[in-house]
Amino acid sequence: MSPFTHFFISWSVANTGRLTRKDRFLITAAGVSPDVDGLGIMADLLTKNTANPLNWWDSFHHVIGHCLGFGICAAILAFSLGTRRRSAAFLALLAFHLHLLGDLAGARGPDGYQWPIPYLLPFSDSLQLAWQGQWALNAWPNFIITALAILLSFYLAWQQGFSFVSLFSQKTDRHFVAALRNRFGLPKEKLKT
Numbered sequence: 001m002s003p004f005t006h007f008f009i010s011w012s013v014a015n016t017g018r019l020t021r022k023d024r025f026l027i028t029a030a031g032v033s034p035d036v037d038g039l040g041i042m043a044d045l046l047t048k049n050t051a052n053p054l055n056w057w058d059s060f061h062h063v064i065g066h067c068l069g070f071g072i073c074a075a076i077l078a079f080s081l082g083t084r085r086r087s088a089a090f091l092a093l094l095a096f097h098l099h100l101l102g103d104l105a106g107a108r109g110p111d112g113y114q115w116p117i118p119y120l121l122p123f124s125d126s127l128q129l130a131w132q133g134q135w136a137l138n139a140w141p142n143f144i145i146t147a148l149a150i151l152l153s154f155y156l157a158w159q160q161g162f163s164f165v166s167l168f169s170q171k172t173d174r175h176f177v178a179a180l181r182n183r184f185g186l187p188k189e190k191l192k193t
Contacts, residue, residue, distance in 0.1 A: 005145060012156065022082065023084055030092035031098060034070060067121035075089040
């Protein structure tokens, strides 16, 4: 799935409890960060016409970040830096696994390659997760899932009074939430106060 899809799904996970902005950031990052192993494509593109082209995309994508070891590290980081440590670590691990599930379901490449997920790395390479029904990265289910995740994020922003924008700018977030509430009205519990 697209990193944008992973972002909105992870943001939604980060909003399942009463967490601080920092905790929500850590959880959202845990759900997006497995795709750091896809950055090798930039090195491949920069070196493709050289005498020694790199092959980092094929060698490392869905390997370094898409394994249990990486997920455990993300959870430990969320626990170490989080305010509500246990909740942050648990939800970070959940967001990470939703990332893997999303890629397992809908990340087939244009050439039909399924990008198996070496789940037990670095402990073992004996389990390679793949699904025969995996749809292409640009298939309609991914667009539907992305649209639903974005709509859920907008609903949560309207309901809770903060949004994914708060990860980048609290001032802009206040304007974003105000625009949503001006358009759709205040949530019921806000009307009572």
